[in-house]
Amino acid sequence: MPKMSSRLVDRPSFEMTMSDSRTVFELQDIRRTYQVGSEFVHAIDGLDLQIQDGEFIAVIGTSGSGKSTLMHTLGFMDSPTSGQMSFEGEDVSNIGRGVRARLRSTRIGFVFQSYNLLPKLSVLDNVLLPLIYGRQNSINKKELGYSVLKRVGMEHRASHRPSQLSGGERQRVAIARSLVNKPRLILADEPTGNLDTKNRGRIMDLFGSLLDEGITLALVTHDDVVAQYAQRRIRMQDGKIVEDDGR
Amino acid sequence: MNLIVDIFAGATNGLREVWSNKVRTLLSMSGIVLGVAALVAMVGIVQGMLGNMRASFERSGGVLRLEVYPREAPESQQHIAGISPGMTWRDIVAIEKAIPLADYVTPIVDMGWESFIANGRRERAMLHGVTPDLAGIKNRKLDYGRFIADSDIDAKSPVIVVGSYIAGDLFRNIENVVGQQLRVRGQVYTIIGQFEPTASRGFGRSRRGWNYEDRMNYIPATTAMSRYKGDDGVNRIEILASSVEAMPDLMSQINNTLTQTHRGIQDFEIRTQDEQMEELKKLENSFIYSLGGIAGISLIVGGIGIMNVMLASVSERIREIGVRKAIGARGHDIFIQFLAEAVVISVLGGLFGLVASVGLLTLAQDLIPQGENISNMPVTAMFYGFLFSSLIGLASGIYPAMRASRLDPIDALRYE
Numbered sequence: 104m105p106k107m108s109s110r111l112v113d114r115p116s117f118e119m120t121m122s123d124s125r126t127v128f129e130l131q132d133i134r135r136t137y138q139v140g141s142e143f144v145h146a147i148d149g150l151d152l153q154i155q156d157g158e159f160i161a162v163i164g165t166s167g168s169g170k171s172t173l174m175h176t177l178g179f180m181d182s183p184t185s186g187q188m189s190f191e192g193e194d195v196s197n198i199g200r201g202v203r204a205r206l207r208s209t210r211i212g213f214v215f216q217s218y219n220l221l222p223k224l225s226v227l228d229n230v231l232l233p234l235i236y237g238r239q240n241s242i243n244k245k246e247l248g249y250s251v252l253k254r255v256g257m258e259h260r261a262s263h264r265p266s267q268l269s270g271g272e273r274q275r276v277a278i279a280r281s282l283v284n285k286p287r288l289i290l291a292d293e294p295t296g297n298l299d300t301k302n303r304g305r306i307m308d309l310f311g312s313l314l315d316e317g318i319t320l321a322l323v324t325h326d327d328v329v330a331q332y333a334q335r336r337i338r339m340q341d342g343k344i345v346e347d348d349g350r
Numbered sequence: 351m352n353l354i355v356d357i358f359a360g361a362t363n364g365l366r367e368v369w370s371n372k373v374r375t376l377l378s379m380s381g382i383v384l385g386v387a388a389l390v391a392m393v394g395i396v397q398g399m400l401g402n403m404r405a406s407f408e409r410s411g412g413v414l415r416l417e418v419y420p421r422e423a424p425e426s427q428q429h430i431a432g433i434s435p436g437m438t439w440r441d442i443v444a445i446e447k448a449i450p451l452a453d454y455v456t457p458i459v460d461m462g463w464e465s466f467i468a469n470g471r472r473e474r475a476m477l478h479g480v481t482p483d484l485a486g487i488k489n490r491k492l493d494y495g496r497f498i499a500d501s502d503i504d505a506k507s508p509v510i511v512v513g514s515y516i517a518g519d520l521f522r523n524i525e526n527v528v529g530q531q532l533r534v535r536g537q538v539y540t541i542i543g544q545f546e547p548t549a550s551r552g553f554g555r556s557r558r559g560w561n562y563e564d565r566m567n568y569i570p571a572t573t574a575m576s577r578y579k580g581d582d583g584v585n586r587i588e589i590l591a592s593s594v595e596a597m598p599d600l601m602s603q604i605n606n607t608l609t610q611t612h613r614g615i616q617d618f619e620i621r622t623q624d625e626q627m628e629e630l631k632k633l634e635n636s637f638i639y640s641l642g643g644i645a646g647i648s649l650i651v652g653g654i655g656i657m658n659v660m661l662a663s664v665s666e667r668i669r670e671i672g673v674r675k676a677i678g679a680r681g682h683d684i685f686i687q688f689l690a691e692a693v694v695i696s697v698l699g700g701l702f703g704l705v706a707s708v709g710l711l712t713l714a715q716d717l718i719p720q721g722e723n724i725s726n727m728p729v730t731a732m733f734y735g736f737l738f739s740s741l742i743g744l745a746s747g748i749y750p751a752m753r754a755s756r757l758d759p760i761d762a763l764r765y766e
Contacts, residue, residue, distance in 0.1 A: 175760050178676070180675075180676060180759045180760050181760060200680070200681065201680055204675070204678055204679065204680040204681075205678070205680075207675075207676065207677065207678040208677065208678020208679075209678070213676050213677060215673075215676075215763070219669070219672075219673040219676075219763070221670055221673065221674075223366065223367070223370050232674070232677060233677040233678055235359055235679075235683075236674070236677060236678035236679045236680070236683055237678055280677070281677075284678075
């Protein structure tokens, strides 16, 4: 096991007891129900969860366990059907699409399994994309773009197209994109699912180093090795948390 | 402020998308290109055509011109119709003497189509016997020589003023045909004047005009009467009023005078140019509506083409839309992006269409001989064509853009 993760795991979990200002997310009895035909599917079925600043959480579970729905809820892509949810101390249980979009563009970074870089844009333009929607009047966007690319070791590829990069490189660019708006929380959905072992290690090390910058990280995986990097592991089943070793 | 930034970003995005799909963009804008080009070119050509007709109308005296035609005496006068001498030279003299409101009066002794012979060549053209006043009615310029004079009328001179058609065809290598001789029905005439062609453009600038007026040739009315008719009858009388206001008075004065010379028999009628004006206006309107309709339809078809391409583009980029939304794009960011793309396509199409229309009009100018007025580019039509095509693009982009903006980010990201 890499050094990084052991240091993370060693981190004391007394953060849970810290004041509210360190709480990123607080979820109480969250439910998300879809109607499929005449049937109701409870993707999340009464879930309680607290996420503290600087935590590294791995959400594990079989497909259909509700972990993706949880990620969508945390990422403000979706609103819960019922339950209380607060983000940075503010109630976000019933916010509209516009507010959700603003939170996505300013507070959340997304990393996907299939990278989801736009093929027609250069690496730098891909990284700068969130800034368009975040409406940041940043003094020098390019400089910011280069600095996050440097952070992931990809600045020498700034003018390339995503198709000219390897899978590991693409994921590093995607991580740079998720960093550019200085998010509070990065959500990663199977970020190493398409990568080989060597690249998997590199990407996980990169995630680990982000924690030192005060970023909170939650990732969905069913790779146990990846889950081992996390400081807290949450197992989901049938829309409920059945195991949470961070408590 | 934010909206301006949004629109600018959207347009930049749209341009990039358009640039990276050049062939698709070109195909999708072709409808707009053709629509705008057709609209502008057709309006240009029709304006030229109608301009020519107006010019021709003006050349023949315009609205001030009155014509007196013979007609059957009314039923109530049929039994005494024989006492009228009909339309004769005496009518001309009477009008000239009694009616100062008539600026110019000329009889038309209509010889119809005749064969003109000179240099061993023969051409058919029209021959009218007239008086010097005709020059005041027809707004025609002479390239060379002079028009018929009073002395020619008195002397029944064997002289002729020719149009550019006869001048150009019978005397092919002679620029100035004044002094040349030609024969009509065995009678020899000396050319004293030569009209300038009505069209100043065409295949180069040929002396051989294409308009009806270029085939008109004039001899003194008295010459026509004595040489061919054998009496002083005239086919009709043309009169130019001194002003539009004077026309009602002038018409009743003519009526009175001619009733006198025709011994009370109403075997003549006075015609104004109102009808012709009306016809011209009707023609103008029908052209504008039919061409506008056709061009409008082609622009709408072009718009449907754009909509089709935009819909395809949306379904092709569902994943991209999902990514953009996931990283914070709001519905209206996506809406503006796709709308801007449609507008960029249609604006580019409109511009290409304008360029194509200039080409078409230049071509038309070279191909259509009487196109003297086509040289004016129809700026108004260009403006509206461009505006309309941009609006069509905007309208056809709304539905696809709306579909794109309403996509759910989660579904869009899952889309394969």
